[in-house]
Amino acid sequence: MSRPEPTLEDDPDGQMSLLLGRAYFSYLGMLGRYLKLKGLDDKLKPGIGNILFALFREDDQRPVDIANELGLARSTLTKLIGQVKNLGLIDTRPDPDDGRSIRLSLTADARALMPECFELANHLESIICRGFSDEERNQFGNLLLRATANIREEQEHLETAANEKTKPKPKS
Numbered sequence: 001m002s003r004p005e006p007t008l009e010d011d012p013d014g015q016m017s018l019l020l021g022r023a024y025f026s027y028l029g030m031l032g033r034y035l036k037l038k039g040l041d042d043k044l045k046p047g048i049g050n051i052l053f054a055l056f057r058e059d060d061q062r063p064v065d066i067a068n069e070l071g072l073a074r075s076t077l078t079k080l081i082g083q084v085k086n087l088g089l090i091d092t093r094p095d096p097d098d099g100r101s102i103r104l105s106l107t108a109d110a111r112a113l114m115p116e117c118f119e120l121a122n123h124l125e126s127i128i129c130r131g132f133s134d135e136e137r138n139q140f141g142n143l144l145l146r147a148t149a150n151i152r153e154e155q156e157h158l159e160t161a162a163n164e165k166t167k168p169k170p171k172s
Contacts, residue, residue, distance in 0.1 A: 005131075020147070030127070034120060043087065043113060049121070051080045051104075052089065056114055060105045062095055071152045073159075089113070 008014055028046045035041040044052075054066045067077045081104065084090045089110035095101040129137045 016147075027124075027128075031120075031124065034124070038116065038120070040113070040116065040120075043089075043109070044117070045083060045087065048080060048084050048087070048089075049117070051077070051084055052106075052110065052117060053121070055090065055104060055106050055110070056117070060103055062098070062101050062103055064101065066104070071148060073155065 008019075011019065013019070031046045031049075032041070035044050035046070050070050050072070051066060054069060055061060063077050063081060064074070066072075067074050070077075072080075081090070081092070085092065089107055090104050091107055092102045092104055095103045129140065132140065
């Protein structure tokens, strides 16, 4: 017997922010279990996929370029870089074109994990989109992108407001 399809009307909260939070934590839990099941939990950790996949697409990038591509705050990316570096999956080196920046590149260990990462990502997507038509999958992806853009825009607004609060007041 199949379970009834959940609907927004049946959710006790019906708040998008709460639904998004529950989906995120459910996803992290599922990913963590799959990494353990595949024996990858000592090599990969939930949360580092975005930076790895950005480098899988184009190796040897500056953090600022990855942050812009992914829409991540630089502070978030700095934390992720530390985690990925501690796992031995990226190397850093000074950027020869910009002495203030660094470049990130995949290690041989990371490149060796690439096929398993793509396989797992495809498997997780098949679970997340189970029962979705192609149109629903595309709609879902587009809605997630729009929600992410809305959140990013609000983060920028909040950062600007916080910076305005911390500026020294002019002397009268």
